[in-house]
Amino acid sequence: MDIIFHHPTFNSQQWIEGLHQKLPEATVRQWLPGDNQPADYALVWHPPVEMLSGRSTLKGVFALGAGVDSILSQLQKHPEMLPKGVPLFRLEDTGMALQMQEYAVSQVLHWFRRFDDYQALKQQAKWEPLEDYRREDFTIGVLGAGVLGGKVAESLAAWGFPVRCWSRSKKDYLGITSYAGAEQLGQFLSGTRVLINLLPNTPQTVGIINSELLNKLADNSYVMNLARGVHLVEDDLLAALDSGKVKGAMLDVFAKEPLPQNSLLWKHPRIAITPHLAAVTRPEEAMTYIAKTIRQIENKESPSGQVSLDNGY
Numbered sequence: 001m002d003i004i005f006h007h008p009t010f011n012s013q014q015w016i017e018g019l020h021q022k023l024p025e026a027t028v029r030q031w032l033p034g035d036n037q038p039a040d041y042a043l044v045w046h047p048p049v050e051m052l053s054g055r056s057t058l059k060g061v062f063a064l065g066a067g068v069d070s071i072l073s074q075l076q077k078h079p080e081m082l083p084k085g086v087p088l089f090r091l092e093d094t095g096m097a098l099q100m101q102e103y104a105v106s107q108v109l110h111w112f113r114r115f116d117d118y119q120a121l122k123q124q125a126k127w128e129p130l131e132d133y134r135r136e137d138f139t140i141g142v143l144g145a146g147v148l149g150g151k152v153a154e155s156l157a158a159w160g161f162p163v164r165c166w167s168r169s170k171k172d173y174l175g176i177t178s179y180a181g182a183e184q185l186g187q188f189l190s191g192t193r194v195l196i197n198l199l200p201n202t203p204q205t206v207g208i209i210n211s212e213l214l215n216k217l218a219d220n221s222y223v224m225n226l227a228r229g230v231h232l233v234e235d236d237l238l239a240a241l242d243s244g245k246v247k248g249a250m251l252d253v254f255a256k257e258p259l260p261q262n263s264l265l266w267k268h269p270r271i272a273i274t275p276h277l278a279a280v281t282r283p284e285e286a287m288t289y290i291a292k293t294i295r296q297i298e299n300k301e302s303p304s305g306q307v308s309l310d311n312g313y
């Protein structure tokens with residue numbers, strides 16, 4: 001079995017050795033330009049078109065992340081990159097859910113305990129105890145309740161917050177109110193105090209966090225974007241912060257990354273920023289999942305994690 005690997009920043013040797021340990025029968029090699037030798041599987045992130053083009057003998061392509069928007073947009077321009085019938089897989093959790101939970105829970109608690117307000121008071125050297133927020137006024141809404149959003153919702157419910165989620169179809173997470181489809185988006189937003197975005201980037205979700213949506217949230221709401229920058233209309237967020245509708249935002253992802261130096265987001269006192277690291281690929285867990293999936297494909301079983309090209313995620 002031959003496996004080719006390409007990632008613009010990962011340590012290829014670590015992956016080649018790690019995969020070989022988990023799949024001793026496999027020959028794993030870093031793909032280099034000009035290599036058109038046979039391959040059964042390809043592990044990729046931002047692959048050059050020529051790496052995959054015409055490889056009709058592939059049994060599977062693995063994206064080395066959870067979001068497949070960049071590879072799907074490349075495919076739109078170069079459909080020959082994924083020969084017909086070759087399944088595309090993505091990383092399902094593989095250690096990312098825990099990272100997302102850490103990120104979301106710590107920030108929600110930061111807002112809930114009013115540390116943002118105390119930080120502002122501290123700037124003025126003011127000793128001023130504020131009224132506590134109540135959990136019942138702190139409903140959390142998770143946009144996109146899939147592998148990551150579902151786990152984030154569950155971890156916040158465990159802290160006693162009222163939690164709701166919104167997705168394409170209804171979910172059955174314990175203690176979480178589930179809304180589905182465009183027709184229930186308004187209901188989901190009404191009364192939501194903290195909005196956490198974990199949607200995939202598809203034509204249906206681009207620009208979803210805009211003025212119209214923000215205006216439907218509870219007053220003094222908070223926005224956390226952990227999915228993709230294109231989900232959020234940055235100017236609309238700035239306007240909602242300035243009008244007072246939104247009290248604070250925590251952003252991990254941006255329409256343009258790295259976030260340009262002249263972006264107004266940097267300077268806004270009520271926007272916190274992290275450089276797209278809410279959840280990163282953990283090599284050990286990712287390799288375990290990929291090795292398991294390859295074995296399932298070889299045994300003609302149906303593994304989970306296959307991307308639906310029709311749904312776009």
Ligand SMILES: NC(=O)C1=CN([C@@H]2O[C@H](COP(=O)(O)OP(=O)(O)OC[C@H]3O[C@@H](n4cnc5c(N)ncnc54)[C@H](O)[C@@H]3O)[C@@H](O)[C@H]2O)C=CC1
Pocket residue numbers: 066067068091092093096143144145146147148149166167168169181198199200201202204205226227228252253276277278279280313
């Ligand atoms: N900031 C970061 O470091 C990271 C960001 N991500 C982002 O998180 C996203 C979510 O990842 P997963 O939970 O693994 O994806 P998933 O595919 O398991 O979940 C997606 C959820 O969104 C819902 N959804 C999709 N289209 C919808 C629509 N039009 N209307 C309503 N609901 C819709 C689905 O029903 C599903 O519940 C990824 O696509 C990626 O963009 C992922 C990993 C790290």
Ligand SMILES: O=C(O)C(=O)CO
Pocket residue numbers: 064065066067068276277279280281
């Ligand atoms: O896996 C993903 O989709 C990511 O955004 C990783 O940072």
